[in-house]
Amino acid sequence: MELVAAAALGKFIGAGLAAIGSGAAAIGVGNVAGNFLAGALRNPSAAGSQTATLFIGLAFAEALGIFSFLVALLLMFAV
């Protein structure tokens, strides 16, 4: 029984640690959006044509955060 409790504890600790990844992804997403805004303010005429690139960048940055969220979910509910 103690082993089960320890495993549960480890699961939750692991899930919490994995959730840190979401924060890291948030930094990445903010970086992408912030740099895009800085560039767009410098050259607003070129900004419109680059929104697709912006979203692709955001998607890539965000996907890794989603992976860490997934790891947390797996630890919580599937392992």
Next chain:
Amino acid sequence: MTTTNTTTEAVAGAAEAGHEAAKAGMPQLDFSTFPNQIFWLLVTLLVIYFVLSRVALPRIGATLAERKGAITNDLAAAEELKLKAVAAEKAYNDALVSARVEAGKIVAQAKADIQKDLDAAIARADAEIAAKAAESEKSIGEIRAGALEAVTAVATDTAGELVAALGGKADAAAVQAAVTAALKG
């Protein structure tokens, strides 16, 4: 375990709840439902694809093209109308200019006519004035001549009377000569 789960759910702690959920697992990882989901997904996608590619998209594309054509036509018509408006404005301006020229001509004509009338009137008046002046000059000359004659007569008479009064015998011819000389002198 299942019966205890339902009955003791009220007192389940956080860890136990997690444990219970772990028993249930993530519905996403319940592989027994995968064939079902995949089958219905494929059916849905096929239906959507066929409706879109056979019916909806060609129709929308045609409508959009039609609208684009209509807009292009309307724009061309508008362009034509604009050209017409420009031409009309030009005609109007031309008419305005010619009318102005005409008016100028009429004004000049009227001015010339008036000038002619004026000149004629001035000439007439000048002639009249000249005639009157000549007449008056003549009458003045007559008056002056008359006056000179009268002065000579009066002077002769006066001189004859004076000579008579002084006891002399007045020779009319001599008196007259003297008077004339005096008047001339």
Next chain:
Amino acid sequence: MAGEAQAHGEGGLAFHPLDQFKVTPLFGDGPIEWYTPTNVTLWMALAAIVIILVFAVGSKGRALIPSRVQSLGEMAYGFVYKMVEDVAGHDGAKFFPLIMTLFLFILSANMLGLLPGSFTPTSHIAVTAILGFGFFIFVTVLGFVKNGAHFLGLFWMSDAPLILRPIIAVIEVISYFVRPVSHSIRLAGNIMAGHAVMKVFAAFAPMILISAIGVVVTPVSILAITAIYALEVLVAFIQAYVFTILACVYLKDALHPGH
């Protein structure tokens, strides 16, 4: 945390953030065979019906001055068509109906999933994996059919230094095969995460019935649900957009591997 534990002690709060994703049969309680009509069937059918109503029925008028529904369909048509043409190029326009199908299915499934009590097919990895891997296989086959062995030039950076090229090629191959994974997990993960977070906040909402601290917790959680819901509406659209535009990018790589 103490309040939460206490609440659990009093037996009020029940956290089941993942129950909403359960696949259940529509009729009866039997086992789920591959043909069983389930809530997946229902909500996918609803998505298809919405799409058919807006795009097939709504465009029936072919009016020169569009009605609201018609102009909705036309806007979506123009939006996706421009995306395909901008990203995948002119010859990508041939695959416009396919991309449009992906976009509309994901968008309407996401949006319908936001209705309270609904089921979201796109939150399931099985669904998004079929979408992602299916498109991946389609694009890869298309690349080889169109370009033959030249398609492998996608992995061989001819403008990199010669020594680095094999290393880059390995990395490129790995990243190429990770594409469908991230493509599908991104969609499912985003939708799942948003719905689970909403459900967690919803579980906090009845706190006021249980303990005094609920006076604070309940309004905060209701406000949070509202805010997260608004965010989820945005995410529902953005994820459909991102999925579609990445599909366009992959399509472009298949059609023009040498950039």
